[in-house]
Amino acid sequence: MTSPADLSLVHDAPSDEEHSFDELVANEQRIEPRDWMPDAYRKTLIRQISQHAHSEIIGMQPEGNWITRAPSLKRKAILMAKVQDEAGHGLYLYSAAQTLGTTREEMMRQLIDGKAKYSSIFNYPTPTWADMGAIGWLVDGAAIVNQVPLCRASYGPYARAMVRICKEESFHQRQGFEILLTLMQGTDEQREMAQDAVNRWYWPSLAMFGPPDDQSPNSAQSMKWKIKRFSNDDLRQRFVGMLVPQAEILGITLPDPDLKWNDETQQYDMGEIDWDEFFEVLKGNGPCNAERLERRRTAHEEGAWVREAAAEYARVSSRSARSATGSGMAS
Numbered sequence: 001m002t003s004p005a006d007l008s009l010v011h012d013a014p015s016d017e018e019h020s021f022d023e024l025v026a027n028e029q030r031i032e033p034r035d036w037m038p039d040a041y042r043k044t045l046i047r048q049i050s051q052h053a054h055s056e057i058i059g060m061q062p063e064g065n066w067i068t069r070a071p072s073l074k075r076k077a078i079l080m081a082k083v084q085d086e087a088g089h090g091l092y093l094y095s096a097a098q099t100l101g102t103t104r105e106e107m108m109r110q111l112i113d114g115k116a117k118y119s120s121i122f123n124y125p126t127p128t129w130a131d132m133g134a135i136g137w138l139v140d141g142a143a144i145v146n147q148v149p150l151c152r153a154s155y156g157p158y159a160r161a162m163v164r165i166c167k168e169e170s171f172h173q174r175q176g177f178e179i180l181l182t183l184m185q186g187t188d189e190q191r192e193m194a195q196d197a198v199n200r201w202y203w204p205s206l207a208m209f210g211p212p213d214d215q216s217p218n219s220a221q222s223m224k225w226k227i228k229r230f231s232n233d234d235l236r237q238r239f240v241g242m243l244v245p246q247a248e249i250l251g252i253t254l255p256d257p258d259l260k261w262n263d264e265t266q267q268y269d270m271g272e273i274d275w276d277e278f279f280e281v282l283k284g285n286g287p288c289n290a291e292r293l294e295r296r297r298t299a300h301e302e303g304a305w306v307r308e309a310a311a312e313y314a315r316v317s318s319r320s321a322r323s324a325t326g327s328g329m330a331s
């Protein structure tokens, strides 16, 4: 005879599909687009990957702003290559998100309607050339620390996109470091400009890792699914550990008076991040939120004819390919 307790056990037992999903994740194998996956896993991935794609695309703007004003032909060529890489990152990621059943149009619509999120860091302005150095060193630097563990994410298309992206991010970080190094070896004014840019970008780059672990509600589930591998605070700590020796080489001061090595914990103690500011920018009240979205919306509208022409070309080409095959068969 079956007691109510047994019944509930029967009810809760995982299906074969759930079981094989759990097993793939546990064995460090990849979940592929055609595999069964829990709805919440799919939704989490669509949200994370599309936000990541949007960040790459919006992230082109603060730097694109400097392409025409880069101080030399060499700097211009490097910056153009870097901004173009970011467009490529956006495209790999939109493609990865599409394998989960969403469409490019849907994601783009959410972005330009202001419904989708993207990294808050891109809502800060870039008033000087030194900002190109600080963004490369700090923003791309934080991106690498965040993204290297994503190369092992459980969802195959996302993990594979991240491998290529991380290689390019490492070039981005070095070019930023090199811009700052050149400025730090220049005049007093150039050194001040570099320090000022680092002062402005340092805290927002630390905030890129997300809220402290005890205020990050989705982290535990993402770690269980092996999308996320390390907690926000662990990654932030790792980032600061990477920056300190590099700042010494640059001769730049990291703008945190509380930053010091702690022998006991074997890591850096650091000051408190201004989370009120972070959440304000996240809510859309950052210095450049409206400008960034407006620019993206305009670019989307002005690009309508390109999308229409490409769609028409694809339609005509497939029709002539079909009729060529048809006549081939008839003859």
Ligand SMILES: [Fe+2]
Pocket: 056, 085, 086, 089, 165, 169
């Ligand atoms: Fe990128």
Ligand SMILES: [Fe+2]
Pocket: 086, 140, 143, 168, 169, 172
């Ligand atoms: Fe980058």
